Amino acid sequence: MRLKALLVSGVTLMAASVGSAAYAQQAALMPLPAAMSAGTGQLLVDGGFTVALAGPADPHLTVAAHTLIQRLSAKTGQFLAGAPVAKGATLTLTVTGVSAAVPAPQEDEAYTLTVTPKGASITAATSVGINRGIATFAQLVTNGPQGWAVPAVTIHDQPRFPWRGLLLDVSRHFMPIASVERTIDLMQAVKLNVLHWHLADNQGFRVESKVFPKLHQLGSDGDFYTQDQVRQVIRYAADRGIRVVPEFDMPGHTTAWLVGYPELASAPGPYTIERHWGVFDPALDPTRDSTYQFLDRLVSEMTALFPDPYFHIGGDEVNGEQWKASPAVQAYMKAHGLKDTAALQALFTTRVQAIVARHGKHAIGWDEIMDGDMPKDVVVQSWRDTESLKKAALAGHAGILSAPYYLDLSWPAGRHYAADPMPENLPAGLEGLILGGEACAWSERLSPENLDIRLWPRAAVVAEKLWSPKDMTADIPAMYARLDSVADDLAFAGSRHRAANEAMLARVAGPAGVGAVWSLAQAVEPLKDYNRSTQRPDAVQSTPLNRLVDAIPAESAVAREFGLAVDRLIAQPGDTAARTQVRSLLERWQTAETLLAPYRQATPLLAELAGPAAKLTRLAEAGLAAADAVATGKPLADRAAAKKALAEAVEPGAELEFAILPAVTRLVKAAP
Amino acid sequence: MRLKALLVSGVTLMAASVGSAAYAQQAALMPLPAAMSAGTGQLLVDGGFTVALAGPADPHLTVAAHTLIQRLSAKTGQFLAGAPVAKGATLTLTVTGVSAAVPAPQEDEAYTLTVTPKGASITAATSVGINRGIATFAQLVTNGPQGWAVPAVTIHDQPRFPWRGLLLDVSRHFMPIASVERTIDLMQAVKLNVLHWHLADNQGFRVESKVFPKLHQLGSDGDFYTQDQVRQVIRYAADRGIRVVPEFDMPGHTTAWLVGYPELASAPGPYTIERHWGVFDPALDPTRDSTYQFLDRLVSEMTALFPDPYFHIGGDEVNGEQWKASPAVQAYMKAHGLKDTAALQALFTTRVQAIVARHGKHAIGWDEIMDGDMPKDVVVQSWRDTESLKKAALAGHAGILSAPYYLDLSWPAGRHYAADPMPENLPAGLEGLILGGEACAWSERLSPENLDIRLWPRAAVVAEKLWSPKDMTADIPAMYARLDSVADDLAFAGSRHRAANEAMLARVAGPAGVGAVWSLAQAVEPLKDYNRSTQRPDAVQSTPLNRLVDAIPAESAVAREFGLAVDRLIAQPGDTAARTQVRSLLERWQTAETLLAPYRQATPLLAELAGPAAKLTRLAEAGLAAADAVATGKPLADRAAAKKALAEAVEPGAELEFAILPAVTRLVKAAP
Incomplete structure (x- = not known):
């Protein structure tokens, strides 16, 4: 931002004013740590900077060390030795346990970071907490009179919410693997921990299905991820302490499925990939057993591919038009005493949830899935408002807030920052049901080219809202005072914004x-x-x-x-x-x-x-x-x-x- | 450059002056085509732009079509359909033959490009010529009152020199695969056709050897290419009509080899990877048969890995100090009547050339290899001056000019452009021995981060010197008038300069x-x-x-x-x-x-x-x-x-x- 600020106003004026502000904020942290106390002096991060690993061996930990070295090399422009050293390291990463293949939803993400002029240490239960600690360490490195250094400090830090996600819509506009992995890098840098991969919608079915290959073959214009690529992304995310939750939105938002499998719909085909934006009529037919047999096989395939215990089934924006127009569906509704299409959708959701549960996963759905009588373990993701999270919690459902975090709607950072995931006046004892939130990047107007312009640095503001203690995230001007430096840092971490x-x-x-x-x-x-x-x-x-x-x-x-x-x-x-x-x-x-x-x-x-x-x-x-x-x-x-x-x-x-x-x-x- | 020009002077003034210049030059071509005649009207390149393929099927041709679509998408910001269409395409790519797995040194690179308001066509013998044609087509696309378009034109084009290279030194500072592939993309964009991969030097041996694994294990700090990665790069380059010529510099510039295999040297070890810049004493011992047995096995392995018929053996900057200091070497020289270390190096080169020839390849070496009595098929690459190319030609050797094309020496583009590969006063009939030239990117002060700043757009100027007819490359101001637009284009083709x-x-x-x-x-x-x-x-x-x-x-x-x-x-x-x-x-x-x-x-x-x-x-x-x-x-x-x-x-x-x-x-x- 500095360059642009400079351009518009006089050079002398702005270089001085923006410069000083940047100097004061140059070690800007985002998210702010839960507890931090300053020490005396600083630790130099020069060309001799090295990392050592302690505790049980863990490949994820090795990648974390490498990630930090890469990030510090990029930030400082120094050639740093990539391989961990046995002793005498500048920074020691210590874990007490080995992380699982992929992070769990209730992972211990706490870490302690200690920096003295003689050395630094990050300790955590597993590599997941180490990933959070190295994100902080990388932000703390700044250039000063003696060169690159980290101020002496002790930080005890852990997240306020366990679910801190970013929804990436790759259906409306496909995002190549490089964009996905870069997004994961940047999520790691701001301690986001769930990549919500919106893989299928009217405009594209973006993952290879070996069971129903016409899904991706006819529903993606050739722009899809192979299952090998999916596994690669999951591994890449896991190395950075990030979960991958797939979404297969249904029964609406499914036009791309119907190009290959028109028999799933309640109206006869043929169908073509939807090219427009909005809410459309096509929907899976909830009245036929064949629909559920298809879904059972698809869910079986996809739950095996995606190891996370959560599986997102969408459920939003079903207009019911196909169902109203179908005599067969109408007859079914009458026979089963379903008074409207919402009731019919509730029946569909109940059956799909059962399929998901049978494959060992918890279902997540958008607001609308609460319309039915859902089992308690279904998680509600709110895209309409914070109130629906409260309603969900009162009904016993865990919830995730997205409504105020749509990055594609071009809100200023402060507007996102003002929204807290915890509903007001939530009865005591229900707080634990509010899992966190997700920033959303719906891609009607996002392409691989401008993705980063829409995500960064604003997603960092949502990340802070979800990580830092509530009382630390109330001051909007203070947030803005750090945002430029955070944007600098994200650029060196790979963001193309x-x-x-x-x-x-x-x-x-x-x-x-x-x-x-x-x-x-x-x-x-x-x-x-x-x-x-x-x-x-x-x-x-x-x-x-x-x-x-x-x-x-x-x-x-x-x-x-x-x-x-x-x-x-x-x-x-x-x-x-x-x-x-x-x-x-x-x-x-x-x-x-x-x-x-x-x-x-x-x-x-x-x-x-x-x-x-x-x-x-x-x-x-x-x-x-x-x-x-x-x-x-x-x-x-x-x-x-x-x-x-x-x-x-x-x-x-x-x-x-x-x-x-x-x-x-x-x-x-x-x-x- | 425009942004910076703007910043320094007044906005109004510069926006007008730079803007108009850019407008006049916006379809700037570099290299200039050999023959071009303007037609009437223009061909729109809108979102419906498509490519068709004609002639025998060839995977290289399919990649070429995809490369063009990608480049036009990046340049115009339009979503273009990637897959070739069967009929009614905007642009048809026609070949008469199938290209070989990798391009040959004397490949037919000529192409004809015809653009009318109704459609365009590029014809060539194989996908290699098509690659040259699509580079021209992509540069011709500019934005005008009706949107993105190519002016109606007919171009008959072919290169002046068959060897138009870029030397990438990955030893002094390692360049990851992404940098290498990006460099290949940009070479394709300006019709360079030889990637000279300087893989081994004092500061690093950068390619996996299965025969002598200590070469890369102990000689690279872990920064080396696996053989699979090498094959991937060769394939990537071949798809773009570009050859890959490896260089293993010897007998000097070999310190990194000696870390794992000190017995190859004329002085006892141990050796460590050289961290300084300059000319150093260590050299392979030319007096022992074991040296040649080692080289025979290494050359056998590497000539199998690299399919190009040329194999670069270096030969530059041997100071002879180790040889002078070794009683055994001195005794050998005396016994064989070798009057100085240059004569000893000539003997070494002769034996290595024989090994290379036995493995079916032509050797290339730097100036110094002419000191001995080399077989005629050895190619001389001149890094010292143009005169040595003349000397080589008079001795019957083909030659490649690099002396005036060192991009790492920070010369202005015009200084490179003023140098012609054809030596002055070369006797008639010897012109065919001047194969062309190579821009060089020695990496003492190049890193993956600033590589593109040093290479682009100046490598395009060398590319034009090597491609375009001599009388078209005499006007330096005219070159500069195109250079800004070329730099714009290269940025959209991926350059990070x-x-x-x-x-x-x-x-x-x-x-x-x-x-x-x-x-x-x-x-x-x-x-x-x-x-x-x-x-x-x-x-x-x-x-x-x-x-x-x-x-x-x-x-x-x-x-x-x-x-x-x-x-x-x-x-x-x-x-x-x-x-x-x-x-x-x-x-x-x-x-x-x-x-x-x-x-x-x-x-x-x-x-x-x-x-x-x-x-x-x-x-x-x-x-x-x-x-x-x-x-x-x-x-x-x-x-x-x-x-x-x-x-x-x-x-x-x-x-x-x-x-x-x-x-x-x-x-x-x-x-x-």
Whole structure:
């Protein structure tokens, strides 16, 4: 973010202000550890840094040591020896037990990290806790006057919630193995511990089935994971203390299944892979025994492939249209006294849950599965609201919160951070049923190219909410003060959020050169919530994700800084530094229209930005006039023009919104 | 480069000037095709773009089609269907024959590319020529008013030289498979066709030997390629029409061999892997039959692993010290009438060449192997000068030029481009002995992190020199006019030259924020030739490559633009645009000292930049005074200060040089 902040405002000003903030925060931790006490001095992490292993031998532990060495090499740019040493190591990793092949849902993740000027140690029950400790250690390494070092410190740390997940939707847009493994690396870096792999939906069935090969052969456009690749990913995740929970969403969200097996549906085929976004009619037929025989064999195959004790069966967004339209289904419902399609779905869920249980797994489902009378061991994942978790807990179900953690909806980090997984007023004794939460990356508008731009660093904020003690996660400005450094760290851990942003902006700019779109790019954010779908309902799976809206972060750091400067100016009209910063940014934004003007016909990617650029220029002009009025106390000359600019800025177009609009609105309101 | 250009000068100014240049050059081709004629209209490359294959089925051809789809997807940000279609394709790839498992040294690489508004076709003898054609096609795709498109065109193209290589030194610093494969991708994009894999040297033996396992076990620090990985790389390269020629440098440059097999040397061991850079004494003992028995078995193993008919045996930089110090060797030389160690090396080379020939391969060696009486089929690779290629040709040897193409010496692209592989005054009839050339990436100061910064885009300039007709590669400014767009294209083909530059600058800047080093970074370049070794002779294999000098490109595009503007100003003192551009850049550079001042003790990476920053500020001040003097015709007020600044700027320190020094010197000289 620093580079961009720098670009927009004056170099001298920003290098000083952003620089100092970064310096103070440079050892920023996220998630914050549960307990930390500072020691004296620091441990150098120079080219002689080595790791030793203690306790019973465990291949997972060896990988953890290697992961840390790799991460420190990448962060510091030093060539560090990869192999653990027998004695005299800088850092010793000690376990008391050997970890299982894959982590368990109630794994002991606690660790103790001690750093003195003479050496460091991380101790934990198994390699899983070591993985959490090395994530902390890597974040603690910073560059100072003596070079790379870790401050002396003692940390006793463990998670608040045992279930800290990230849902990766690989159905709507396929993500190759490299993207999945990189995501696992970054999850490890922020102590997330469950990869929820959303493998099948209307737009693609993404895992090889040897039992029903037409599932992936006809349902994936060739973009699927082989079972060997699945095993590789599970191993890769387990080495990093991360579980892999597969989801096969049913009975809705199954169009891709029906291309190969139309007989599973309640309406005759043929079916083709769904290319649109939304909720669709096709659904598995819950009235036929053959459906359950099919599912039994599929669940048998997939529960053998995925070792985690949890198995996600989806269950969301069934509109019941196929069932209502089918005389056979209607007759069945009548015969069985099912009053509506929700009741029919409940029956389906009950039977599928029984299949899952028979194969030795606990079922998880989205909110809607509570509609039936489910066995208590079914876990509810809430995508609608926190209240449904409370409702689930009252009914005896464990729950996982996702509703406020949808990363694809382009919320600011602070909005995710404000949401706590623990429902308010939950009766005492039920807290243990709240397992945690999951950040979600639904991929209607995510591609392998911009995935990291949407995930990072915001997923780290959700990770902290799920790991750190509740009272440590209440201060949103304090979180933001660490976020830039965390983003730096994630980039060195492999995240492409900045590199992709810059490369994609270069593509958008094309013949204009990136300077022509840079100032616009920093003033805007993608439309929030589902407003992109509303503005562009015709988007389909093949719609390119190469526009400005796809290239920019969900949250503009420059706009956030601008808002803070505006508030300082309004509070203290004589604050000349604030006025200078506000004016400097607005003057840059004022150039948006002029910069783009020569290129408005150059390419379609630029053509759609002419409108937003013009509106930004008007908005900046209004802001400049208002800032001067606020600072000088002289009345705003043309309030009507300012109001018009504000009104027009509400809808810039190109699926964008002006991130600076609230601050400019405050300025105009504050102007005398 | 555009982003950086933008940063240094005023946004409006540069966005316009760089932008227009980029627009004119946006379909920049490199290498230029041998013959090209423009048609009318253009072919759209939208989301419906498809490829069809014609001619005999060939897996290499299928990969070529997939490579093109991947590259176009990455470049345009569109989701393109990967599988070839049966009919109605946008582009048809037609071959008349099936390619061999690996390309041959005299492969037919010619292709014809025809583009009309209705469709495109590439025809070639085999998939090798198709690979060249798709590289051209991908470069031709640009974004215009109607979206992504290729202009209608007919191209008949073939290479000037059959041997267009890139030497990758993986011994001094190991490069993982991902780096090697990415390098192959980028070679394909600029039509390079030989990966010269420098696998063994004093600092590491990097390939698994099943016959002599201590070679890689004790000689590589664990950083080696398994034979399976080698086969994978050869296959990957062959799919892209690229040969893989291995080098096992001997009898010198073999310290890493001797760690496991000290008995091969002429002095008793034990040996350890060499950590320093330079020329060292250890060498294989040419006087013992056991040496040749060892080499026979090793060459047998390695010639079976590497299918290419050429096998590189090195032969460079043998200082003969071990031989001179060994009574046994001295006695042998006397007995055999060998007057010096060069004669002894010639004997060694003759015997090794015979071994290589017995295993069915042609030997290649560096200049020095000509010292003996070599069979004619030995190929000479010249690292010393072009003259030695002429000497080799006169002696009947084929030759490959590398001397002017060392990418690790940080020369500007134009200096590489000025060198032609064909020696001057070569007697007629010998031209066919000049096979081509190889760009070299020796890795004393290259790591996996900054590899692409050193290779790209400058390797593309060498590629053009080797591919395009001689009269097309004489115009250096015209080359530079295309280079920025080529660099854009290479980034979308996977090159990390920009992403790595930015990430590494962020690391250097650390707490200061990248703005504090940005203006300095654009004024400097790494020391050229071997001056880095001279300035820092203590650098070893583990010396971090994380400093500013490691992060910056070999050539500053901004400095080059500055030089052109300075020349315009000197030629036309009334050119106010030139004066503005010159002043704007110098004013930015003038801030270097102030920006860094608060951080001069912050980290060692920043501390070493305080001196260069102070000198840059003085240099910029001198430049500003001189520019004003030139523009106004008024005398330079303090010529002594200006001269002092110029003198001090000759050695900025931190292994840097001021790329802007020649232009500022011209300004001061031109000032009245």
